[in-house]
Amino acid sequence: MKIAVLSGKGGTGKTLVSVNLAAVSDQAVYVDCDVEEPNGYLFLKPQNIETEIVSIPIPQVEESLCTGCRKCVDFCKFNALAYIGNSLVIFEDICHSCGGCVTICPEKALTEKAKEIGVVKKGTSDNVMVLSGMMNIGEASGIPIIKKLLKNESLDDSLTVIDCPPGSACTVMESIKDADYCILVAEPSIFGAHNLNLVVELVRLFHKPHGVILNKCLDGVNPSEEYCKKNGLHIIGSLPYDKELGTMNAIGLVAVKESQQYREIFTGLLQAVVEEVGHEATSNT
Amino acid sequence: MKQLLILSGKGGTGKTTVASAFIRLSHAKAYADCDIDAPNLHLVIHHESPAVSSDYYGLPKAEINPDKCIQCDQCQSACRFDAISKSNQYNQYIVDPFSCEGCGVCELVCPVDAILLKPAIAGELILYKNDTIFSTAQLKMGSGTSGKLVTEVKRQLKLDSEHVDLTIIDGSPGIGCPVIASLSGVDMVLVVAEPTISGISDMERIIKTATNFRVKVAVCINKYDVNMKNTEKIMEYCHKHDISYAGIIPYDPDAVKAINQGLSIAELDCAAGRAVREVYDKTADLLSRV
Amino acid sequence: MRIAIPVDQNTKNTDVCISFGRAPYFMFFNTETKETIFVKNEAADSQGGAGIKAAQTLVDEGADVLLTPRCGENAAVVLQKAKVKIYKTLSGSVQDNLVAFENGKLETLDEIHPGFHGHQEEQK
Numbered sequence: 182m183k184i185a186v187l188s189g190k191g192g193t194g195k196t197l198v199s200v201n202l203a204a205v206s207d208q209a210v211y212v213d214c215d216v217e218e219p220n221g222y223l224f225l226k227p228q229n230i231e232t233e234i235v236s237i238p239i240p241q242v243e244e245s246l247c248t249g250c251r252k253c254v255d256f257c258k259f260n261a262l263a264y265i266g267n268s269l270v271i272f273e274d275i276c277h278s279c280g281g282c283v284t285i286c287p288e289k290a291l292t293e294k295a296k297e298i299g300v301v302k303k304g305t306s307d308n309v310m311v312l313s314g315m316m317n318i319g320e321a322s323g324i325p326i327i328k329k330l331l332k333n334e335s336l337d338d339s340l341t342v343i344d345c346p347p348g349s350a351c352t353v354m355e356s357i358k359d360a361d362y363c364i365l366v367a368e369p370s371i372f373g374a375h376n377l378n379l380v381v382e383l384v385r386l387f388h389k390p391h392g393v394i395l396n397k398c399l400d401g402v403n404p405s406e407e408y409c410k411k412n413g414l415h416i417i418g419s420l421p422y423d424k425e426l427g428t429m430n431a432i433g434l435v436a437v438k439e440s441q442q443y444r445e446i447f448t449g450l451l452q453a454v455v456e457e458v459g460h461e462a463t464s465n466t
Numbered sequence: 467m468k469q470l471l472i473l474s475g476k477g478g479t480g481k482t483t484v485a486s487a488f489i490r491l492s493h494a495k496a497y498a499d500c501d502i503d504a505p506n507l508h509l510v511i512h513h514e515s516p517a518v519s520s521d522y523y524g525l526p527k528a529e530i531n532p533d534k535c536i537q538c539d540q541c542q543s544a545c546r547f548d549a550i551s552k553s554n555q556y557n558q559y560i561v562d563p564f565s566c567e568g569c570g571v572c573e574l575v576c577p578v579d580a581i582l583l584k585p586a587i588a589g590e591l592i593l594y595k596n597d598t599i600f601s602t603a604q605l606k607m608g609s610g611t612s613g614k615l616v617t618e619v620k621r622q623l624k625l626d627s628e629h630v631d632l633t634i635i636d637g638s639p640g641i642g643c644p645v646i647a648s649l650s651g652v653d654m655v656l657v658v659a660e661p662t663i664s665g666i667s668d669m670e671r672i673i674k675t676a677t678n679f680r681v682k683v684a685v686c687i688n689k690y691d692v693n694m695k696n697t698e699k700i701m702e703y704c705h706k707h708d709i710s711y712a713g714i715i716p717y718d719p720d721a722v723k724a725i726n727q728g729l730s731i732a733e734l735d736c737a738a739g740r741a742v743r744e745v746y747d748k749t750a751d752l753l754s755r756v
Numbered sequence: 757m758r759i760a761i762p763v764d765q766n767t768k769n770t771d772v773c774i775s776f777g778r779a780p781y782f783m784f785f786n787t788e789t790k791e792t793i794f795v796k797n798e799a800a801d802s803q804g805g806a807g808i809k810a811a812q813t814l815v816d817e818g819a820d821v822l823l824t825p826r827c828g829e830n831a832a833v834v835l836q837k838a839k840v841k842i843y844k845t846l847s848g849s850v851q852d853n854l855v856a857f858e859n860g861k862l863e864t865l866d867e868i869h870p871g872f873h874g875h876q877e878e879q880k
Binding site for chain 2: 189191192193196217218220223256258259277278279280281284285318322324347348349350351354368369370371372375376379382383386399401402404422424427428430431432433
């Protein structure tokens with residue numbers, strides 16, 4: 182069962198929810214798809230780490246074969262190639278690795294080499310297998326890393342919690358592609374409600390069953406809660422604004438490991454989600 | 467004309483909260499929201515004038531003409547982004563517009579010219595204009611390459627605000643393309659930091675990014691009382707790296723109340739509102755010396 | 757000598773454009789023939805790598821000198837390889853800058869800013 186946790190913006194409690202749901206279960210895989218700013222490992226502190234490099238193919242030129250026809254320069258939609266003073270200059274950081282220049286070169290002067298764009302780290306933290314992706318600073322896209330993370334075989338047999346990047350851009354879409362269920366985390370402000378709207382659109386587009394966890398709840402009006410009620414969104418549960426929880430979070434502690442109260446709360450949330458997924462499965466058969 | 471950019475690293479640190487307060491306190495005549503993925507500034511800074519929208523074209527997307535397609539599968543094999551698949555339901559090859567990066571390889575390899583790259587709308591550029599100018603945009607869901615849209619937001623702002631003394635820009639979260647696009651040409655960056663492990667890590671990365679652009683950086687700490695130890699760490703970091711320190715704002719439930727009423731914290735009498743005034747005064751002073 | 761300047765409009769009394777890579781036009785002034793031509797910058801609409809494509813245009817048009825307020829590192833790689841000298845413009849019109857250049861008043865542009873995909877690791 183694959184559960185993706187997303188939110189419109191960072192800071193709503195996405196990692197808090199993902200990490201604690203994984204930690205409170207009997208056995209789980211935690212996957213951090215926020216490859217630009219991975220944070221889950223700061224809380225889970227995995228051991229026995231295995232690192233795998235992720236690379237993409239980018240062009241290299243054999244100067245002796247290049248005739249300066251510039252077909253590659255003209256083809257490249259990303260402007261990653263320039264031809265100056267009888268030689269081809271390749272801008273590796275701009276290249277999107279589409280392979281078009283290699284294909285179009287009539288002299289076969291272009292071949293490909295691997296460029297490292299990041300790593301995937303696998304480790305264990307008690308009952309949780311931790312898979313983290315980390316993109317090198319300056320890279321154009323983290324999608325190849327996310328793809329690699331989600332290909333890991335361990336995901337098929339276990340309860341998997343996928344901590345998604347913030348927002349609703351292409352990296353988020355890649356992260357939820359295979360999810361069975363999406364948890365949307367929202368905070369009680371009009372910003373939170375506005376951002377919730379964006380990810381609701383996203384999960385609906387992908388026909389993903391989904392529910393909302395309201396985080397940092399205070400007394401009084403909760404615009405996100407109102408949004409959910411108005412739009413028929415299922416509310417799985419809520420987490421209070423709790424200074425103690427905030428403090429544990431600030432110093433990298435996993436709430437369910439430190440507090441019986443939160444252990445119970447997250448156990449309840451996990452049960453609610455598992456039931457939801459069960460309902461979806463049966464209603465679809 | 468001075469340009470102040472407000473950044474944070476991660477969302478949720480209070481960037482828009484601070485930006486909106488600054489706009490009110492400075493009576494700035496021109497401002498922009500460069501968080502084009504999830505723009506929020508308009509929720510607290512209201513405009514009566516209607517918005518003028520224009521389409522923003524991003525990367526073109528490939529389209530397969532099923533009448534010409536001979537289903538040779540060359541496009542699917544050549545696509546590096548898994549954007550082409552065969553729909554069994556319709557018995558035709560289709561392009562997933564969310565995965566398509568507009569590289570043109572499928573168009574190149576198709577033996578029967580059944581594929582064309584077509585312009586695709588990737589967002590909407592929005593301008594509010596009466597006695598103040600507010601430039602913003604909304605990126606379409608799933609789009610990439612948002613750096614260019616941010617550049618458009620800034621260009622739109624500049625076109626109409628040449629005689630304005632101060633422009634304030636609410637920046638994008640993160641350290642990627644859109645942030646770097648927002649950095650060009652600004653006089654000073656105010657980083658809104660939060661005293662948590664992830665907050666500090668992100669703050670360091672955003673400061674490095676900004677200083678690479680040789681832009682003056684100042685830091686303020688929001689919700690500082692959530693963790694005094696981390697707050698001190700941030701202050702030490704600023705001192706050690708010779709970064710201007712603009713002050714602190716306490717966690718304040720009244721701040722959320724203000725925002726939820728569509729007001730900036732400067733318009734409500736509350737602890738956060740009083741603190742942001744001091745941060746503003748310090749920032750304005752630093753900006754005047756740049 | 758062919759001098760290139762990024763400009764906002766394709767008229768001689770235009771101002772220098774604040775951007776190099778996304779300037780709508782480039783003006784080319786030939787100091788020998790005193791001829792001025794304008795070339796549309798195809799890079800302005802690019803999603804990325806605009807500086808590279810703009811610099812390629814300059815190289816293809818035979819520019820010897822570029823007067824610009826700013827230049828990104830990718831464009832700078834192209835221009836430096838083509839031995840195009842880069843000078844920093846002063847605020848004001850194109851004509852003011854051409855005069856300043858001929859009088860030796862313009863300084864070389866030393867501050868090359870990082871590309872939009874972040875090259876922080878390469879900063880020395």
